[in-house]
Amino acid sequence: MSPFQGDTSEETLRNVVATRYEFNERYFSTTSSMAKDFIQKLLQKNPTDRMTAEECLLHPWIKPITHKQAANRNRSSINMKNFKKFNARRKWKMSYNMVWMCNRLFQVKLPSKSSSDPDEPLRQCESDAEDTESKPASLLRRRLSSSS
Numbered sequence: 001m002s003p004f005q006g007d008t009s010e011e012t013l014r015n016v017v018a019t020r021y022e023f024n025e026r027y028f029s030t031t032s033s034m035a036k037d038f039i040q041k042l043l044q045k046n047p048t049d050r051m052t053a054e055e056c057l058l059h060p061w062i063k064p065i066t067h068k069q070a071a072n073r074n075r076s077s078i079n080m081k082n083f084k085k086f087n088a089r090r091k092w093k094m095s096y097n098m099v100w101m102c103n104r105l106f107q108v109k110l111p112s113k114s115s116s117d118p119d120e121p122l123r124q125c126e127s128d129a130e131d132t133e134s135k136p137a138s139l140l141r142r143r144l145s146s147s148s
Contacts, residue, residue: 003028003039019045027082034061034069 003021006012064070
């Protein structure tokens, strides 16, 4: 889960641009305060306020100074179950949005095509022309070679 996550993509983008974030307890309850401190020092809008690479490597979350810090770091690893669930949900939403947009574009284009020749194909792609110009055997070889 992103600390910038909003209810919509637009809200998330506004949060990123404004560097407005929160560590939601539901997702970050097992994240140590040291890890959150590390992230906060990197999520600075002004680049001069951010930690340098050298400072990052010396941060106690990356390079623990004491055994207690090392133990805290091991406990604050990413909750993979929540991450996988979040990522799967994100991919489904992206797929849904893509299908919705394609359907919407098809609906918008369809009325304009109905006024022309009904036998005219709804789409015209270069690959369609290549398929009709090529001999079936060479086309099959080309498709087989591209799929391997």
